[in-house]
Amino acid sequence: MPKPSVLLRGLNLATQGANIVGTLLIVGLVVIICTDVLGRNLFGAPLPGVPEMISLSIVAIVFLQVPQALKANRLTRSDGIILNLHNSAPRVANAIEIIFDLLGFLVIATILYAHWPILMKAIERQEYVGSVGNFTMPTWPAKTMILIGAVLLALQFMSRVLQRLLKGNVDD
Template identity: 45%
Template sequence: MFSRLLGAMNALGTVWIFLLMVLINSDILGRELFSTPVRGTTELLALSIVGIVFLQLGHALMSGRMTRSDMLIENLLIARPRAGRALQGIFNLLGVVFLVIIFWGSLALFEEAIEIGEYVGAAGDFTAPTWPIRLLILIGAAATGLQYLIMAWQDFRFVFAGEK
């Protein structure tokens, strides 16, 4: 069930990327053909990149596409599987800690964005609220932290169950 949620978040991020491509091309065509750019393109792009990253982060981790250096861990997993899984479990627990820190730090920023009505853009031209992206950061950090926790649990279950 959780993997389906991560898959849906990833799919939403992919659709969002497609919509950004349409926005960028519309802005370019508007500038070149009509000398009229699409207002807010720059602001929406800046916000969107952060939103997309946090939407797709958990799925990237779950599917093994998170960037990391595997030189030590891969050799250890082959030569000494229990030790390798223990080290990998520690790595995953550190991932949980890191995402909890991101979540905790972002929660205050989310609350502040709602409280003060924070927006990007120029009043009278184009403005967009920042709270939806800050909410996506919270959702993505929570989902990715939970995925790290699931992976740590699987690693330590392997280590302590005596499986080979």
Template identity: 40%
Template sequence: MSGAAEPRGNPTPAALPQTGLLGRIAAIASAVGTAWILLMMVLVNADVIGRAALSAPIRGVPEFVGLSIVGIVFLQAGHALASGRFTRSDALLDQLAQRRPRVAAGLDAVHSLAGAAFFSILAWALWPRLLRAIAEGDYVGAAGDFTLPVWPIRVLMVAGSVMVIGIYLILAAAALRRVAGGRS
């Protein structure tokens, strides 16, 4: 193999900065999200069969699925980021890393800090909505038929955002170490 730098877009697990306890929590949250997807699939299939064969749909499936998608995204975002699978375009970084690795690392640090800032704004904006959902008992569905509280999903949104912030800060610190000439 040539001595060219490996592209950042698909890093090997050894090339990623260690995220420690936060990374393990993110992996567990992602596994919970995967189990939730399986549960959702079973429920949707049972609803379809119930509608077609028995003319008896399962109440609340659309509401459950709608809330679930949001919850699953926030459960799995941290692990996707920590494992190098968060969507981003690395064409410029890959080219820059071959010629100017410290500049590329600096740009990577800026990217990670911007990501942390974005998710900080998101968590800040979600927090009052979480408190309001708890205080006012917000729900989805039709009262008297089927309702689901919104606050558990809002908790996942805030917690998932905080987890992503932490992982972005770990990635930024590793990139800054590369800028300084140290190892990540």
């Protein structure tokens, strides 16, 4: 069985990879939007499907990048009380952090449970966005990215719980 540190490094590499893919999607969207604007203004011909590509990509980007935000302790939350607790009552603060991470895991696990059949239907029914003859785009790639990001996020939450139970804290 692999050592936990090897598993953690693998999870962190996968998380970083998903973050990079999300960043590349952002760059791609910028290029597409700029091309659309130039096409509209210079040639009177917008790029077909830009709204559809943007709507699918934004959700995928969020799910691909949020695991890295959690790993880097940059997930949005109010730290005022917990930071004071870490100084005055570290065990209580650690217990609260574990509860927070377990609840995060449960929320993401629920999302995964609900998302799986949606992804399967999109693949089986060959769902797409757009209009036939103008622009169509399958939805399954974006839904797969949502699944990958959610799995990585759930694993990051569990990683944090295990690290807190074993070490008492989570390293940055």
